[in-house]
Amino acid sequence: xxxxxxxxxxxxxxxxxxxxxxxxxxxxxxxxxxxxxxxxxxxxxxxxxxxxxxxxxxxxxxxxxxxxxxxxxxxxxxxxxxxxxxxxxxxxxxxxxxxxxxxxxxxxxxxxxxxxxxxxxxxxxxxxxxxxxxxxxxxxxxxxxxxxxxxxxxxxxxxxxxxxxxxxxxxxxxxxxxxxxxxxx
Numbered sequence: 001x002x003x004x005x006x007x008x009x010x011x012x013x014x015x016x017x018x019x020x021x022x023x024x025x026x027x028x029x030x031x032x033x034x035x036x037x038x039x040x041x042x043x044x045x046x047x048x049x050x051x052x053x054x055x056x057x058x059x060x061x062x063x064x065x066x067x068x069x070x071x072x073x074x075x076x077x078x079x080x081x082x083x084x085x086x087x088x089x090x091x092x093x094x095x096x097x098x099x100x101x102x103x104x105x106x107x108x109x110x111x112x113x114x115x116x117x118x119x120x121x122x123x124x125x126x127x128x129x130x131x132x133x134x135x136x137x138x139x140x141x142x143x144x145x146x147x148x149x150x151x152x153x154x155x156x157x158x159x160x161x162x163x164x165x166x167x168x169x170x171x172x173x174x175x176x177x178x179x180x181x182x183x184x185x
Contacts (some may be wrong), residue, residue, distance in 0.1 A: 003030040003084050010036040010098075014053050021060045024091040030084035031091040032077075033057070039099040039110075040068065040136070057093040066095040071139035073100065074146060082149035104137050 004024070008014055014035040024031040038050040054064045063083045067076050073096070080092045099107050111129050 005032045007034045021091045030089040033093045037095045037097040040097045061093045062090045063092045074144040086152040
């Protein structure tokens with residue numbers, strides 16, 4: 001009755017979970033798979049372990065999302081957990097790029113580069129990177145609601161269960177030619 005959680009590294013860590021996630025899908029088991037990813041600025045540019053992980057899980061999971069800002073981590077995880085447990089339970093995948101996971105001072109050091117920009121092009125690049133950094137961490141220190149979201153579990157109707165107003169149904173069994181047939185009348 002609880003959700004399973006797996007946290008794996010980007011690339012091979014994520015791809016090694018495909019069989020387990022398919023099994024969770026078929027067993028209707030709620031599973032939250034959290035996978036690392038290349039830094040947002042490096043996606044699609046040949047970064048180490050940069051593959052399209054979301055496409056890999058689209059057919060296996062109820063939901064596949066990538067977190068693009070630090071402020072979105074908690075709301076995304078809350079929604080993913082509720083989605084995994086609601087309706088027909090199943091797996092969900094949340095991708096967390098490395099720059100979303102690292103502390104501000106580490107990402108700032110990596111992104112900011114040299115402070116002395118030369119020429120107009122260097123100043124434009126520096127301006128872009130500073131804005132990217134501000135947007136990545138905007139609202140990151142504001143309090144977030146961490147209470148669980150409601151889980152919606154559909155219940156069978158009386159007609160589906162067989163307690164409706166119609167006549168009682170009977171199970172029939174017929175055997176012939178080495179086969180056994182079951183059905184409701």
